[in-house]
Amino acid sequence: MTNIVKANQLTKTFGKVKALDHCDLEIKKGEIFGYLGPSGAGKTTTIKLLTGQLHSDSGEVTVLGKDPFSPDIKKKIGIMSDMSGLYEKMTVYENLDIFADIYGIKDKKKKIRRTLEAVELLDAARKKVEKLSRGMKQRLVFARTIIHEPGLLFLDEPTANLDPATADEIRDLIRKLNREGATVFLTTHNMEEADELCHRVALLNRGSIVESGSPEELKLKYSRKRVVITTGEGKKEVPLEREALLKSLEQAGEVLMIHSEEPSLRDVFLTLTKEEQ
Numbered sequence: 001m002t003n004i005v006k007a008n009q010l011t012k013t014f015g016k017v018k019a020l021d022h023c024d025l026e027i028k029k030g031e032i033f034g035y036l037g038p039s040g041a042g043k044t045t046t047i048k049l050l051t052g053q054l055h056s057d058s059g060e061v062t063v064l065g066k067d068p069f070s071p072d073i074k075k076k077i078g079i080m081s082d083m084s085g086l087y088e089k090m091t092v093y094e095n096l097d098i099f100a101d102i103y104g105i106k107d108k109k110k111k112i113r114r115t116l117e118a119v120e121l122l123d124a125a126r127k128k129v130e131k132l133s134r135g136m137k138q139r140l141v142f143a144r145t146i147i148h149e150p151g152l153l154f155l156d157e158p159t160a161n162l163d164p165a166t167a168d169e170i171r172d173l174i175r176k177l178n179r180e181g182a183t184v185f186l187t188t189h190n191m192e193e194a195d196e197l198c199h200r201v202a203l204l205n206r207g208s209i210v211e212s213g214s215p216e217e218l219k220l221k222y223s224r225k226r227v228v229i230t231t232g233e234g235k236k237e238v239p240l241e242r243e244a245l246l247k248s249l250e251q252a253g254e255v256l257m258i259h260s261e262e263p264s265l266r267d268v269f270l271t272l273t274k275e276e277q
């Protein structure tokens with residue numbers, strides 16, 4: 001698969017704070033890539049470096065094969081950071097109209113309509129933004145991010161501070177866009193979300209990537225490789241190893257349940273971020 005984003009030894013310092021320390025990243029076309037890390041790990045800084053909003057101290061970045069500061073890149077990527085920048089006194093439609101003009105979109109009426117349909121805000125097109133619920137505002141921010149049909153999306157905590165149902169809607173939207181061909185770079189604090197959505201994740205801690213892989217690979221790698229056997233007498237934990245398992249099963253009375261002790265992505269994250277502290 002083609003690398004759509006490639007960063008090599010990316011480093012950024014703010015005064016004495018090393019926000020990003022020799023980071024390597026490769027994001028492949030068509031994937032949802034999760035960038036996880038505790039607060040202050042350097043996630044937003046990375047997005048800013050990858051989207052031409054900030055210069056690195058050292059290292060190289062290419063986005064869609066080009067320098068992120070090259071003028072035509074902005075039209076090919078979508079960046080969603082927070083809800084700021086919505087014009088509260090204007091309608092949903094007017095907000096998108098402004099962005100359609102910024103991007104120089106032709107046939108903008110049709111495009112705005114299609115985008116509003118995609119985020120299920122068509123019925124609210126004439127509503128003022130100040131009257132929208134938090135979830136609707138987030139969907140409008142999403143609409144603004146995708147109005148120019150970018151093939152690469154940078155979503156910085158797209159479900160932060162949303163109620164569970166609205167967060168689900170946003171995740172469905174991300175999946176839909178990804179199915180339609182968009183590559184997604186996503187930051188999140190929510191490990192269940194990353195597990196559910198992402199094809200691959202990288203764990204960032206204090207400016208360094210400490211682990212990466214698919215959620216399944218990471219869970220397997222950090223699995224304690226133990227099995228819990230439940231019998232009438234209680235539970236027994238045994239190593240996930242043929243001889244030990246067979247012996248325990250032979251010795252056990254009636255076996256009621258056997259299950260492996262898989263770590264969640266959250267467990268992996270906590271193990272790794274704790275180790276680094």
Ligand SMILES: Nc1ncnc2c1ncn2[C@@H]1O[C@H](COP(=O)(O)OP(=O)(O)OP(=O)(O)O)[C@@H](O)[C@H]1O
Nearest residue numbers: 014017018019037038039040041042043044045046
């Ligand atoms: N413009 C800036 N000036 C000074 N320090 C900064 C600046 N931007 C980021 N930092 C510092 O760099 C570090 C990384 O910040 P960054 O915002 O990238 O983290 P983050 O992982 O996105 O955190 P969060 O999850 O809380 O958004 C932090 O210590 C932060 O205080």
